[in-house]
Amino acid sequence: MIGWQPIEYEQAGAEVRAVYDDIRRTRGSDYLNAVWRVLANDPALLARSWRNVKEVMAPGALDPLTKELVYLAVSITNGCDYCIGTHGAAAQAKGMSPAQFGELLAVVGLANQLNAVVKGAAVPLDERYRG
Amino acid sequence: MIGWQPIEYEQAGAEVRAVYDDIRRTRGSDYLNAVWRVLANDPALLARSWRNVKEVMAPGALDPLTKELVYLAVSITNGCDYCIGTHGAAAQAKGMSPAQFGELLAVVGLANQLNAVVKGAAVPLDERYRG
Amino acid sequence: MIGWQPIEYEQAGAEVRAVYDDIRRTRGSDYLNAVWRVLANDPALLARSWRNVKEVMAPGALDPLTKELVYLAVSITNGCDYCIGTHGAAAQAKGMSPAQFGELLAVVGLANQLNAVVKGAAVPLDERYRG
Amino acid sequence: MIGWQPIEYEQAGAEVRAVYDDIRRTRGSDYLNAVWRVLANDPALLARSWRNVKEVMAPGALDPLTKELVYLAVSITNGCDYCIGTHGAAAQAKGMSPAQFGELLAVVGLANQLNAVVKGAAVPLDERYRG
Amino acid sequence: MIGWQPIEYEQAGAEVRAVYDDIRRTRGSDYLNAVWRVLANDPALLARSWRNVKEVMAPGALDPLTKELVYLAVSITNGCDYCIGTHGAAAQAKGMSPAQFGELLAVVGLANQLNAVVKGAAVPLDERYRG
Amino acid sequence: MIGWQPIEYEQAGAEVRAVYDDIRRTRGSDYLNAVWRVLANDPALLARSWRNVKEVMAPGALDPLTKELVYLAVSITNGCDYCIGTHGAAAQAKGMSPAQFGELLAVVGLANQLNAVVKGAAVPLDERYRG
Structure with missing residues (x-):
């Protein structure tokens, strides 16, 4: 197994924290699903995935x-x-x-x-x- | 290719015609999609497939x-x-x-x-x- | 499209012909399905694929x-x-x-x-x- | 997770029990596979699924x-x-x-x-x- | 069939043309693959798809x-x-x-x-x- | 579940051991992945699968x-x-x-x-x- 561990908010760098903040604001909840915390191992992948979800799943x-x-x-x-x-x-x-x-x-x-x-x-x- | 040819209403036996009639009534159209005319090569498969579609896709x-x-x-x-x-x-x-x-x-x-x-x-x- | 054209028996090299011969013998027919004539563009892929089919599909x-x-x-x-x-x-x-x-x-x-x-x-x- | 819990015979309503009875009779066993007990959360889905299995898997x-x-x-x-x-x-x-x-x-x-x-x-x- | 026809450069609005221009520049070719001309029926889908391709497929x-x-x-x-x-x-x-x-x-x-x-x-x- | 248990080297027959030996030699490691030890329940399937992996994954x-x-x-x-x-x-x-x-x-x-x-x-x- 490739071994990407979840990255919690406190461990995250600025680029990842900016995405986490936007997820929390958009979802109206502090909880971050495991998918985001795992994808944070590649900040560009995290940012792109979230941007797509936010755009596509919006009303x-x-x-x-x-x-x-x-x-x-x-x-x-x-x-x-x-x-x-x-x-x-x-x-x-x-x-x-x-x-x-x-x-x-x-x-x-x-x-x-x-x-x-x-x-x-x-x-x-x-x-x-x-x- | 297995070679099932579509079976038109005029060629069909009583069991198949009963399904075709119900499709036409339910759809409000005389046109029978190719899928039904092909599945008619196995009347039990046709009847079961249509029954499932009718039940599942209903409001x-x-x-x-x-x-x-x-x-x-x-x-x-x-x-x-x-x-x-x-x-x-x-x-x-x-x-x-x-x-x-x-x-x-x-x-x-x-x-x-x-x-x-x-x-x-x-x-x-x-x-x-x-x- | 990658553009692999079928290779007929007459155009084929010795390695491919040996496979074609075995297919014909095993099938009891001179006709070679298109899949074999296309895979012949990579003789190792052809030989391995046929060997697997022959072994696995045998009684x-x-x-x-x-x-x-x-x-x-x-x-x-x-x-x-x-x-x-x-x-x-x-x-x-x-x-x-x-x-x-x-x-x-x-x-x-x-x-x-x-x-x-x-x-x-x-x-x-x-x-x-x-x- | 959507959270459908298995429904045991004793908890089941009449419509579900009728299906359970038919499964037991047809299978010749009292044991009901988990799939049936979970699908029982939607009695129509259970009844339709079982009817299809019974018809299609019969000799x-x-x-x-x-x-x-x-x-x-x-x-x-x-x-x-x-x-x-x-x-x-x-x-x-x-x-x-x-x-x-x-x-x-x-x-x-x-x-x-x-x-x-x-x-x-x-x-x-x-x-x-x-x- | 849903019937989306390809949209050529000359027919396209400003939002679509901007994407077409960027594709041409990035590819170094005037030819626009059919996928882009068909997705142009939904300019937001076109723009998002192209942006993802451009980012992900880059060296x-x-x-x-x-x-x-x-x-x-x-x-x-x-x-x-x-x-x-x-x-x-x-x-x-x-x-x-x-x-x-x-x-x-x-x-x-x-x-x-x-x-x-x-x-x-x-x-x-x-x-x-x-x- | 079909219940194939892994077969360790010591339990294996000569045909399976020959494959295990070749895997160890090729991999440069004594460890045998579970897939090989499970497929060993069908020696022909094991031998064919390993032969294909060895050929196809080689440089x-x-x-x-x-x-x-x-x-x-x-x-x-x-x-x-x-x-x-x-x-x-x-x-x-x-x-x-x-x-x-x-x-x-x-x-x-x-x-x-x-x-x-x-x-x-x-x-x-x-x-x-x-x-």
Whole structure:
């Protein structure tokens, strides 16, 4: 294992602290998820990752809960346990109900099922859906 | 290639026609997507697949557009061109705007990016997110 | 595109011809699938790939048709169109019936579905199935 | 983590108990795998998932062991540890020998290898295998 | 299909033109790959994607050719034909020889093979490699 | 779980010992990674896997560190924790610096991101990159 240990605020240099401060301000919480404290081993990677998250997950044409559901669906498909754990919690914090989580699992399961069936049967795209 | 040819309504047996009729009724359209006409080569597979789609994609705790966006996010992650083509069209028909599609791509891209980074850095799940 | 063109028997050097000869002998057919003619651009890669295929796909504790079905299931899951096309044909040549192909698609679809659902719900492995 | 706890028989409502009863009857065992007890948090998801498993994994044109091997091959490819654990055990219960498991791993490994090589070399599908 | 058409320089607004100009300057070529002209349908997505590419693919602790080989390895594993085509060409432009491409395919194939075998055999991580 | 236990040198038969001896000689270390001791449950699978690793990972047109980086990039994309742990350590042993590891993560993340975005936007391959 590559052995990157989490870097706590007190140990961090100025560049990392600036990112930590912005995460805390944006999240409205002092807690820093492990992902940020581990990525801090490469300050440029930390800064770029956070900047992308902040821009992409902000409210826009899609509301924040819908964005979390989409993020969670991808993470489930890829089998990223850490991402399922943290974005599942984030989705709940933004209002995902148990019934919505159950339906999300059902849709994610169905899509994975039919993605495979369609590829296996080599279904050609209907003329009407071509670009 | 396995060589399943699409089965048109006129060629289909009673079991397949019953499914085709239900698809047309539920969709409010006579057009049958190629996926159904190809899966009709195995009537049990067709019937089961359609039953699952009908149940899972129906309005519930999540609205139909959110379900389509989740389905599309999984299909993009899995690289199923047919599924991206048909469910992209379905999402548009249910109201997805170009701006929403752009943000969906951004979230799907971000999740795929960070899923990989998190796995590569072997980030341990924070105590507070454990079940 | 990297631009490896297929190398026909007549153009091939001695090392590649030896592999081609063995493929023809083993397959009992003069036709060389495109995959071999393309991999021939790197004779060591060709020789190693063929040696592995010959050893692994030979009859053993699992019969050749079962091996083809397993190979096809993986190729469908990974969405390799070339592999689905050629191994689908190989499975048919070894006796896969249309009904068996339909059931294969159903099992592959189900496994992809439940793999995702299980990961999304973070189901812990039952004590009794631990190593 | 989303925090779905397993639901034991005694805690379950009538809809869930009916599924549990059918699983026990079909399996010929009182033990309920964790997957069912966790999915019971969404009774419709549980009922649909079980119905699909029961239909798809039943003996048909493919025998139950072959179906388990295919299911296991997909689960290995997707890296679903829970699914590998439970379906590995199920395959053993249906007669998979250690030698068969070793050959299954070899075929699954080979398919994953050549799926990647073929995609990387952009091998075009031979005319003779087109639909 | 969602139907985003490529946007040529002449049709583009000021925000998109600024990105196009920077791509041309950085690449030292007037040609704009299709990916940029398609992503231009969402100017924020285009700008963010390009900024990330420019930062991440620049020379650093890893040289540009090594970065291209890594990018290509991921794209092959994910089966992204467009990405294989363009980054294969980019790797060649940066000096990848045919022999290096053949060895890259071999390593990518081997990793995909053994990733699957290791997951299927549930190999536990050696104590000495734990973080 | 299928329950293959590691086989130590002292318990192993002659065929397995011959492979173990070659691994020790080639690696210049007595330690045998768990993967080899587990695969030893199927001597043919062990012998074939080791032979492939030895051939493919040897110095050639690509140097050993570059090969490890490519192997690691694939293992991260596939989420194989064992493979990330052992090949991360191997890359470090061959000279990968912390800064190089950070840039590797950045490139792997970027490729996974844009692979998805490109597939979702259905970008057609530029004429100039076609084979």
